[in-house]
Amino acid sequence: xxxxxxxxxxxxxxxxxxxxxxxxxxxxxxxxxxxxxxxxxxxxxxxxxxxxxxxxxxxxxxxxxxxxxxxxxxxxxxxxxxxxxxxxxxxxxxxxxxxxxxxxxxxxxxxxxxxxxxxxxxxxxxxxxxxxxxxxxxxxxxxxxxxxxxxxxxxxxxxxxxxxxxxxxxxxxxxxxxxxxxxxxxxxxxxxxxxxxxxxxxxxxxxxxxxxxxxxxxxxxxxxxxxxxxxxxxxxxxxxxxxxxxxxxxxxxxxxxxxxxxxxxxxxxxxxxxxxxxxxxxxxxxxxxxxxxxxxxxxxxxxxxxxxxxxxxxxxxxxxxxxxxxxxxxxxxxxxxx
Amino acid sequence: xxxxxxxxxxxxxxxxxxxxxxxxxxxxxxxxxxxxxxxxxxxxxxxxxxxxxxxxxxxxxxxxxxxxxxxxxxxxxxxxxxxxxxxxxxxxxxxxxxxxxxxxxxxxxxxxxxxxxxxxxxxxxxxxxxxxxxxxxxxxxxxxxxxxxxxxxxxxxxxxxxxxxxxxxxxxxxxxxxxxxxxxxxxxxxxxxxxxxxxxxxxxxxxxxxxxxxxxxxxxxxxxxxxxxxxxxxxxxxxxxxxxxxxxxxxxxxxxxxxxxxxxxxxxxx
Numbered sequence: 110x111x112x113x114x115x116x117x118x119x120x121x122x123x124x125x126x127x128x129x130x131x132x133x134x135x136x137x138x139x140x141x142x143x144x145x146x147x148x149x150x151x152x153x154x155x156x157x158x159x160x161x162x163x164x165x166x167x168x169x170x171x172x173x174x175x176x177x178x179x180x181x182x183x184x185x186x187x188x189x190x191x192x193x194x195x196x197x198x199x200x201x202x203x204x205x206x207x208x209x210x211x212x213x214x215x216x217x218x219x220x221x222x223x224x225x226x227x228x229x230x231x232x233x234x235x236x237x238x239x240x241x242x243x244x245x246x247x248x249x250x251x252x253x254x255x256x257x258x259x260x261x262x263x264x265x266x267x268x269x270x271x272x273x274x275x276x277x278x279x280x281x282x283x284x285x286x287x288x289x290x291x292x293x294x295x296x297x298x299x300x301x302x303x304x305x306x307x308x309x310x311x312x313x314x315x316x317x318x319x320x321x322x323x324x325x326x327x328x329x330x331x332x333x334x335x336x337x338x339x340x341x342x343x344x345x346x347x348x349x350x351x352x353x354x355x356x357x358x359x360x361x362x363x364x365x366x367x368x369x370x371x372x373x374x375x376x377x378x379x380x381x382x383x384x385x386x387x388x389x390x391x392x393x394x395x396x397x398x399x400x401x402x403x404x405x406x407x408x409x410x411x412x413x414x415x416x417x418x419x420x421x422x423x424x425x426x427x428x429x430x431x432x433x434x435x436x437x438x439x440x441x442x443x444x445x446x447x
Numbered sequence: 448x449x450x451x452x453x454x455x456x457x458x459x460x461x462x463x464x465x466x467x468x469x470x471x472x473x474x475x476x477x478x479x480x481x482x483x484x485x486x487x488x489x490x491x492x493x494x495x496x497x498x499x500x501x502x503x504x505x506x507x508x509x510x511x512x513x514x515x516x517x518x519x520x521x522x523x524x525x526x527x528x529x530x531x532x533x534x535x536x537x538x539x540x541x542x543x544x545x546x547x548x549x550x551x552x553x554x555x556x557x558x559x560x561x562x563x564x565x566x567x568x569x570x571x572x573x574x575x576x577x578x579x580x581x582x583x584x585x586x587x588x589x590x591x592x593x594x595x596x597x598x599x600x601x602x603x604x605x606x607x608x609x610x611x612x613x614x615x616x617x618x619x620x621x622x623x624x625x626x627x628x629x630x631x632x633x634x635x636x637x638x639x640x641x642x643x644x645x646x647x648x649x650x651x652x653x654x655x656x657x658x659x660x661x662x663x664x665x666x667x668x669x670x671x672x673x674x675x676x677x678x679x680x681x682x683x684x685x686x687x688x689x690x691x692x693x694x695x696x697x698x699x700x701x702x703x704x705x706x707x708x709x710x711x712x713x714x715x716x717x
Contacts, residue, residue, distance in 0.1 A: 113565060199536045325558055329548045331536045335500045340604070341524030341552035386538040389558065 188399025209269030213243025295421030457506030549603030
């Protein structure tokens with residue numbers, strides 16, 4: 110009896126420890142690599158010693174650390190929110206963008222690109238505004254339709270498709286600025302600053318902690334809102350709170366770095382394929398898996414040996430993640446229950 | 448734990464269709480009541496009303512002397528458990544994980560289940576002779592096995608009132624008897640048990656009272672030996688049957704007379 114729960118905790122600790130070691134290595138390597146290659150001691154020196162080489166110091170502190178931090182945070186947020194939203198909709202195909210939020214963010218960003226004389230922070234601000242308004246609109250429509258999680262998914266698709274349609278129009282009329290918009294859509298961490306990281310961290314941390322804290326009740330929501338209520342959970346309130354908080358977290362990250370696909374859908378599934386659907390395992394491990402994938406992908410993007418400059422980080426995450434995901438799917442897909 | 452349940456004239460309408468019409472039921476502590484009736488007579492809807500999954504258009508459900516709608520979710524989950532039809536979720540879960548969810552209503556741990564909860568989980572599966580399902584994936588179980596796991600989840604809630612929607616559907620003869628015996632034992636120990644059943648003989652054998660629903664109305668209620676008659680089966684189910692209580696084995700014998708098959712109607716399916 111005692112044994113079983115102790116084993117479970119030990120297993121979770123072990124998985125988290127393993128993934129965080131991988132993550133720390135990837136993080137360190139990311140800071141060392143780039144156009145200027147630095148040794149671990151040079152990195153350490155530039156962090157702790159104000160009198161060290163000013164060039165290395167400004168690259169490490171002003172550029173690489175905020176970039177890698179922001180990338181890891183985005184991975185964490187996408188992984189955890191993906192797991193949360195798949196659970197809330199009880200749909201393995203759902204991802205954090207299911208609410209039409211990504212299309213809204215893209216539309217907002219595109220408008221900010223096109224309108225002249227806007228300050229530099231207009232793009233993330235408009236993206237955030239666009240994303241959140243589409244999110245709220247789809248929740249509102251789903252409530253009106255009242256058809257449960259399927260109604261919610263369909264409302265999100267409708268809202269997202271509509272926003273995408275307008276985005277196409279904006280792209281069509283923005284001939285010379287289309288490249289900038291497209292580049293933003295691919296997602297990139299090249300412009301991430303400490304300020305971006307601080308804002309995204311402040312917004313997403315409470316959401317992540319809340320989702321992790323309620324992971325056990327999220328499991329029960331897998332039975333459906335009605336059944337969860339019968340087990341004593343304030344399921345309607347919990348559902349909407351979790352949806353709003355995790356969507357907001359994704360929204361704020363995406364507003365700074367653009368639409369990074371795939372992670373939110375696949376990171377939780379990778380974890381599920383290995384250890385099952387218990388959200389107490391899935392959420393934290395999906396967070397680590399997400400950041401690991403993004404940090405590695407961003408590393409490849411920044412690598413000076415990379416022949417394609419400005420490769421979109423989103424496609425790199427897919428290119429390294431998909432083969433691994435397919436391997437897991439073929440090997441363990443039978444236990445997937447789909 | 449002892450708790451009685453009174454359903455006081457509830458009505459449920461879906462569009463213009465009356466699903467339940469002025470239904471009155473009363474079940475006391477230590478009693479096991481069966482609701483029988485044809486498909487679509489409103490049995491499941493009645494249980495869903497009592498479990499608060501749907502709220503009736505009028506009427507009141509009174510649990511332990513208090514209207515059900517006044518309870519918080521948490522309070523209610525400690526008083527009434529319900530085994531109702533369930534959608535698959537698309538994510539695989541182990542059987543014990545599902546049973547363990549039943550313990551959530553009493554648990555104080557937000558994140559980890561306590562040892563006591565695991566003990567209750569084992570006891571719930573154990574009493575139904577289903578410990579062999581413990582580590583199995585719920586999705587890979589047969590319908591009958593899934594049914595047992597869902598019953599165990601309800602039992603793990605350890606409530607005074609237990610509602611079960613067709614607890615013995617999909618189960619074989621032995622398991623049917625097993626489940627009914629467990630429910631009877633729980634009632635004998637002071638729980639209030641309300642089940643819907645299609646098995647009229649089991650209902651008559653194990654429950655002290657039956658309520659017969661037809662088209663959303665209670666058409667008969669009382670002791671099975673008085674209520675279950677061939678007239679009732681003919682008027683409610685439209686089936687002519689021989690009903691006899693075998694005193695020797697103390698068990699009802701219900702022998703339906705075969706219905707004439709409309710050859711013309713079937714021939715187009717050949």
